[in-house]
Amino acid sequence: MVTIECSANWPKFEESIDAMNTIPSLDIAGLEKVYDNLAEAIDQAGPDKSELFLVKLALLNAQALGDPAVFEAHIASALKDL
């Protein structure tokens, strides 16, 4: 039997409210659309260029985000559990 404990990593209630106030999030339909588009674009870029494509995309997203600290948090999240 698996016990699920309330982890310290879980966002605190206040923090998630705060995040919702400043950064718009995707609804399920939106997330599914991003999922499909990104997968197809990686295939389109091909194995030799997909890495370059993803870095370009990350830079464009970072520019739209306009917040180096949030981007740094995204880097930390994405580096986890690789």
Next chain:
Amino acid sequence: MHQPSQTARPSIYYNYQVFKPWLPSEHGPQEQKKVVIVGAGPAGMVTALELARHGVASVVLAADLQFSQGSRAIVFTRRSMEILQQVGVAHRMTENGLPWHCGNSIYRGQKVFRMETPQDPDDRFAPMLNIQQQYLEEYLYDACSANPLIDFRWGNKWTQAEQFEGGVKAHIDTPEGPYTLETEWLIAADGGRSEIRSQMNLKLEGASFESIFVIADIRIDLPYPTERLAFFDPDWNRGNTILMHREPHGIWRVDYQLPPGETPEEALRPESLKQRIDAQLKMIGFGGTPWEMDWSSVYSARTLTLPKYVHDRIVFTGDAAHLLPIFGVRGANTAFQDAQSLGWHLAYVVKGIAPEKFMQNHSTERVGAAREIITEAGKSTRFMAPPSRGFRLLRDAVLSLSLTQEFVRPLYHWRTSRPHAYSHSDLNSQFHEADTFKDGLALGAPPQNAQLAKDNFLLDHLGGGFDLVYLADKTGIPEDIQAATQLAKQQGIPFKLLAITQEAGSVSGADVTLFDPDNRFATRYGVSVGGAYLFRPDQHICARWSQLNAAQIGQSLKKALMQ
């Protein structure tokens, strides 16, 4: 026995003169010297000229019998020109050099970034000036040989230094054999491969990058203006960077990165050079245009410095003290600032105006400058020659995006060498004036020029000692300020009071009156009548007043001299 070559170096544009060696048998016994400078490159000669300006004699040892091989440093910044003006050679540089103020970055045939730095009417010199290093060395040498305080010795090779209490014994080899010379101070201006540094077993700190670059000077007729051209990831040299600069006499510097794994020996084979230069010319649309090779060499990007430059009575300066990457023209341009700083610090210690610990201030200020330059240069180097897969991916992503996305283009900015501000220097006096200055120059800042009249600039009048620049009106210099400046002079401090005024006629009580009808100084320095700036002998600011307080003149001079 040291046998320097008697054969003039080959060059298609520069006529090398072979000088006669200085031989000990032709001179009498050698008394102890104040300063011996090992190395007759830009750092060594500017140090000698600055020392002489402050009244201190020196011996300059040149191992060879002629100026250095090839163009080497070719781009000189405005601040370098201002320093060269101080030692009397700027006019020869501007007569023969090529000024410029624009740079271009090109990717896939498209100009993705262009930087224009127009010349401000308040500046005497252009942002950049291109001229080959042999000319610079010739002009500096002419100034040295015209100066009775400089004893220039061709064909004298330093071999060993022994430190003793209060001095150094230098062993020197010549074409007729060795001799020794005792000196109070020995300056190691012996370049990037400094033997003095090696013999003292001093370690440079910092990073070396693996990429190797070739620099080649060719004579070719290309219809481009004098501007920086940087080509990224061209078809003929994928992933790598090529730089091109125009030099005087129809010479172009071509600078390209080598693919990983290629050795310098392979890269410098004539057929290898020819193939790559032809490929570059073809890419820019001038394939088949005839060209002739003058000189080629290789270098790698390094960001290294000694952690201190003063070791008892041996002082390191220029490339002997630090190795900086070529991107951003940081080698010779940093050396001028080192040499200027060394010149006045050492002169004042030798003359007893400042205590010996003053030399530690020189070291702290210049090591701080080198570390700042290293941080800046590291950024350019990571873009020009990415050191890892991650940096390469990011750089390539930026290249690709830059064709359509404006926001990434500033990453092409190459962060050209700029003078370091000694913001935290122990020599600065802070009189709680910060809140009364809305703008103007901060403590420790390098100077800004101001055009007072046609062909008459503020910096033409500064240097050689401390300069108190006071903004005056027709009431002249207040008596308490006159008294304070007299006192400083009586105490032996090299010092002059310059009055800047919008009104014609000389200001009584000032050593120099500068007529500034358009109020350029006040505008640039953010002061009004009664305000003043104190410039150190290297023209950096060490005190400022929105209203000059006579009692603080002496205090600030004492602080600036660690008295």
